[in-house]
Amino acid sequence: xxxxxxxxxxxxxxxxxxxxxxFDLAAGEVHALLGENGAGKSTLIKCLTGAYERNEGLIxxxxxxxxxxxxxxxxxxxxxxxYQEVNLLPNLTVAQNLTFGNEPRRFGMVDRxxxxxxxxxxxxxxxxxxxxxxxxxxxxxxIRQIIAIARAVALSGKVLILDEPTxxxxxxxxxxxxxxxxxxxxxGLGIVFVSHFLDQVFDLSDRVTVLRNGKKVITERTADLxxxxxxxxxxxxxxxxxxxxxxxxxxxxxxxxxxxxxxGYGRRGHIAPFDLSVGKGEVLGLAGLLGSGRTExxxxxxxxxxxxxxxxxDADGTLDLSSPxxxxxxxxxxxPEERKEDGIIADLSVRENIALAMQARRGWARPxxxxxxxxxxxxxxxxxxxxxxxxxxxxxxxxxxxxQKVVLARWLxxxxxxLILDEPTxxxxxxxxxxILRLIRQVTAEGMSILVISSELDELIAVAxxxxxxxxxHHVAELTGPEITTDTIVRAIAAxxxxxxxxxx
Amino acid sequence: MTALRRVTPQLLTLAALVALITLFFPDxxxxxxxxGRLVGTTMDILKRGAPIGLLAVGMTLVIATRGIDLSVGTxxxxxxxxxxxxxxxxxxxGGALALxxxxxxxxxLWNGMLVAIFGIQPIVATLILMTSGRGIAQLVTEGRIxxxxxxxxxxxxxxxxxxxPAPALLWLLTAAGVAFLMRRSALGMLIEAVGVxxxxxxxxxxxxxxxxxxxxxxSGLCAALAGIVxxxxxxxxxxxxxxxxxxxxxxxxxxxxxxxxxxxxFSIAASLLGALIxxxxxxxxxxxxxxSEYNLVIKAGLVLIILVLQSPNLSQHWHxxxxxxxxxxEIAVASMKETGx
Numbered sequence: 007x008x009x010x011x012x013x014x015x016x017x018x019x020x021x022x023x024x025x026x027x028x029f030d031l032a033a034g035e036v037h038a039l040l041g042e043n044g045a046g047k048s049t050l051i052k053c054l055t056g057a058y059e060r061n062e063g064l065i066x067x068x069x070x071x072x073x074x075x076x077x078x079x080x081x082x083x084x085x086x087x088x089y090q091e092v093n094l095l096p097n098l099t100v101a102q103n104l105t106f107g108n109e110p111r112r113f114g115m116v117d118r119x120x121x122x123x124x125x126x127x128x129x130x131x132x133x134x135x136x137x138x139x140x141x142x143x144x145x146x147x148x149i150r151q152i153i154a155i156a157r158a159v160a161l162s163g164k165v166l167i168l169d170e171p172t173x174x175x176x177x178x179x180x181x182x183x184x185x186x187x188x189x190x191x192x193x194g195l196g197i198v199f200v201s202h203f204l205d206q207v208f209d210l211s212d213r214v215t216v217l218r219n220g221k222k223v224i225t226e227r228t229a230d231l232x233x234x235x236x237x238x239x240x241x242x243x244x245x246x247x248x249x250x251x252x253x254x255x256x257x258x259x260x261x262x263x264x265x266x267x268x269x270g271y272g273r274r275g276h277i278a279p280f281d282l283s284v285g286k287g288e289v290l291g292l293a294g295l296l297g298s299g300r301t302e303x304x305x306x307x308x309x310x311x312x313x314x315x316x317x318x319x320d321a322d323g324t325l326d327l328s329s330p331x332x333x334x335x336x337x338x339x340x341x342p343e344e345r346k347e348d349g350i351i352a353d354l355s356v357r358e359n360i361a362l363a364m365q366a367r368r369g370w371a372r373p374x375x376x377x378x379x380x381x382x383x384x385x386x387x388x389x390x391x392x393x394x395x396x397x398x399x400x401x402x403x404x405x406x407x408x409x410q411k412v413v414l415a416r417w418l419x420x421x422x423x424x425l426i427l428d429e430p431t432x433x434x435x436x437x438x439x440x441x442i443l444r445l446i447r448q449v450t451a452e453g454m455s456i457l458v459i460s461s462e463l464d465e466l467i468a469v470a471x472x473x474x475x476x477x478x479x480h481h482v483a484e485l486t487g488p489e490i491t492t493d494t495i496v497r498a499i500a501a502x503x504x505x506x507x508x509x510x511x
Numbered sequence: 512m513t514a515l516r517r518v519t520p521q522l523l524t525l526a527a528l529v530a531l532i533t534l535f536f537p538d539x540x541x542x543x544x545x546x547g548r549l550v551g552t553t554m555d556i557l558k559r560g561a562p563i564g565l566l567a568v569g570m571t572l573v574i575a576t577r578g579i580d581l582s583v584g585t586x587x588x589x590x591x592x593x594x595x596x597x598x599x600x601x602x603x604x605g606g607a608l609a610l611x612x613x614x615x616x617x618x619x620l621w622n623g624m625l626v627a628i629f630g631i632q633p634i635v636a637t638l639i640l641m642t643s644g645r646g647i648a649q650l651v652t653e654g655r656i657x658x659x660x661x662x663x664x665x666x667x668x669x670x671x672x673x674x675x676p677a678p679a680l681l682w683l684l685t686a687a688g689v690a691f692l693m694r695r696s697a698l699g700m701l702i703e704a705v706g707v708x709x710x711x712x713x714x715x716x717x718x719x720x721x722x723x724x725x726x727x728x729x730s731g732l733c734a735a736l737a738g739i740v741x742x743x744x745x746x747x748x749x750x751x752x753x754x755x756x757x758x759x760x761x762x763x764x765x766x767x768x769x770x771x772x773x774x775x776x777f778s779i780a781a782s783l784l785g786a787l788i789x790x791x792x793x794x795x796x797x798x799x800x801x802x803s804e805y806n807l808v809i810k811a812g813l814v815l816i817i818l819v820l821q822s823p824n825l826s827q828h829w830h831x832x833x834x835x836x837x838x839x840x841e842i843a844v845a846s847m848k849e850t851g852x
Contacts, residue, residue, distance in 0.1 A: 308714075310714070330713060330714055330715075330716055331716050331718060334716040340714060342714060347708075347710060347711070348710050348711050348714055349711055349714070350708070350711060351703075351704045351707045351708045351711055351712065352707060352708065353703070353707045353775040353776060354700070354703060354704060354707060354775075358700055358703075358704070361700075362700075362704055362712070362715045362717065363715040363716050365697045365700065365701065366701070366712075366715055366716035366717040366718070367716055368697070369697075370696050370697045370698045370701055370722075371696055371697075372697070373695070373696055373697040373700075374697070416715065
């Protein structure tokens with residue numbers, strides 16, 4: 007083996023980002039690394055490239071134990087990385103970019119001619135027809151990607167890590183890039199390929215490793231896997247029974263009084279028009295792969311991205327959902343997926359974070375009295391078991407799971423009729439995970455309707471009364487009652503592409 | 512109690528400065544009553560510090576939203592010119608004040624729209640008015656220094672009420688009013704929330720756009736008040752020099768006040784102490800009788816010392832040194848005990 011990782015562990019305050027992960031890479035192999043957001047892909051790569059220091063575990067390269075402490079150290083050892091956002095300088099020439107950091111010198115000055123020659127040699131074999139003395143910005147993202155690869159290969163030359171390299175490329179550019187990757191494989195490089203496009207994984211890779219919640223789920227030859235199995239590894243059966251608790255008793259034909267109805271609701275480029283009715287006290291699950299349109303559906307319903315078509319209604323008539331404020335006025339709530347960016351106000355206290363939405367609804371002139379804020383905060387700290395030194399502690403100091411509980415408390419305090427939870431249990435520990443699921447059951451029993459978006463199928467199966475499956479930005483299936491099983495959901499997600507392409511997006 | 516702890520560094524700094532100046536100039540703290548007016552250097556500082564203090568109030572709010580308002584010095588020139596022009600046109604005191612304040616609101620709306628609606632970076636958005644605004648002021652004064660004689664207007668520069676100079680009273684009342692409004696209503700918390708994380712605040716239903724525009728309008732209004740004071744003080748409008756570079760002093764006051772340029776938690780009281788510190792330095796240098804060409808260098812030196820003393824890295828370093836010293840002591844004590852046994 008060229009590269010071997012054994013029982014790699016990396017912890018951050020409050021979470022284990024990687025938990026005893028094994029991974030290996032042979033020379034002349036493309037090894038795909040798969041997993042949903044927060045599965046640990048990028049942490050693994052950062053431990054490899056020296057951006058993070060591992061807590062435990064061993065990394066060996068060609069039999070030697072290595073612990074790179076910076077990306078340049080990793081490069082010198084032979085591990086090069088190309089990221090989705092190309093890390094090159096668009097305002098320099100291609101040649102300058104390729105030789106950056108070790109320019110050929112003559113009498114102390116950069117030797118431009120030698121620099122051009124060296125750059126052309128580096129690009130030799132990549133079948134690019136470009137002028138290395140032109141600015142990098144003159145070329146497309148795909149060509150920049152290949153230039154970045156050429157630079158990484160020239161600098162490192164043993165292991166090449168491609169982190170979502172195809173995210174901003176079109177189909178033809180992907181083919182060009184893959185041709186380059188295949189040639190490098192033939193030359194004997196070990197290539198780690200991170201992507202969430204399953205087709206590309208099947209197209210390119212020799213072996214697949216799936217991570218979930220910081221643990222390795224499986225390493226398998228790509229040829230021995232099919233799509234359904236792979237999705238099941240990515241999404242299903244991760245949770246222990248103590249997290250899921252008693253599974254939901256899925257009765258057929260149970261009816262909920264209708265609370266809301268979305269008709270032909272859609273937005274071009276985000277999610278194709280969908281119909282959805284929400285029952286009072288019902289838990290809806292939204293399943294699908296990363297980028298399938300799960301979050302986009304939620305953002306549309308909460309007015310973050312206004313709908314281009316369709317309408318939302320309740321018993322009293324059409325609802326205005328043109329902005330988050332309008333959606334909140336209509337009795338909606340939304341706990342977003344990116345907790346740090348879109349959820350918490352890091353410098354403010356737990357008390358203020360809980361009171362924020364309520365204060366925003368009341369308007370600036372009618373402050374929620376401090377005593378009332380304190381009562382709310384203490385109430386929810388106890389009810390949701392938020393681990394904090396007190397209501398005045400800045401929320402930024404709390405662990406991920408406790409931050410999530412504070413965001414939930416913010417919405418529960420508003421008593422919305424329809425609460426959208428986007429990945430409510432991402433990156434939080436097992437105990438908090440179980441508590442949040444318990445909480446969902448509790449509040450829906452009291453009549454609140456909830457939409458849960460999750461990458462964990464077991465989680466959806468445990469709490470959802472109905473599961474909507476999203477694929478390629480279409481709502482493609484709706485499963486109720488006994489139909490909700492890992493198997494049926496995975497099949498709906500994995501169904502052949504473009505089956506529903508006739509529905510205009 | 513926490514409010515007092517928040518402004519302790521600024522209070523200590525101010526006390527140290529006052530002590531330093533008193534060394535050079537023993538009468539510094541003396542206040543006499545002459546013709547029913549309080550007269551003394553400290554009164555002079557309160558009066559001269561009015562423009563900076565007023566600007567610092569608005570600037571604190573803007574900086575709390577992670578913004579900055581470079582245009583306040585220019586807005587002073589514009590509003591001062593409009594006030595002087597209105598007086599010479601015979602619109603009377605009420606008309607002049609109303610028009611000047613209106614101009615301040617307009618300047619704030621302009622900045623606020625660029626920042627909140629068009630998403631232009633605050634430093635760039637307010638730079639536009641900063642550089643072009645003096646041209647507007649010159650158009651109003653037609654390129655001259657527009658003088659007037661109007662006792663009502665002059666009151667805002669040199670008058671006094673109950674023995675206290677009118678400018679000092681104006682900025683103290685403005686600051687107290689704004690601080691009261693921020694903490695008694697929910698504005699303070701909402702502004703801090705938007706400053707720390709605009710996206711998350713908007714998702715929680717905070718009307719971040721309106722709030723952002725409002726803080727720039729508040730800053731424009733404060734600049735208008737400062738412009739009125741500056742114009743009333745010299746009984747004329749000088750489009751070229753009124754409020755020149757004062758935006759930088761106002762930002763400095765906010766920073767000395769310990770408010771983070773990254774937005775979030777703010778204290779108007781601390782900014783005002785910052786403004787007082789700057790004005791005390793300015794006045795103290797003059798009093799100490801240094802040749803005037805030394806003024807800026809001495810001011811820069813003092814400001815540098817204050818900021819270094821307040822810097823977070825230094826205090827961390829200080830804590831680490833203290834902890835290390837304590838550990839060494841503990842180890843020494845422990846080893847002494849061991850050898851004793």
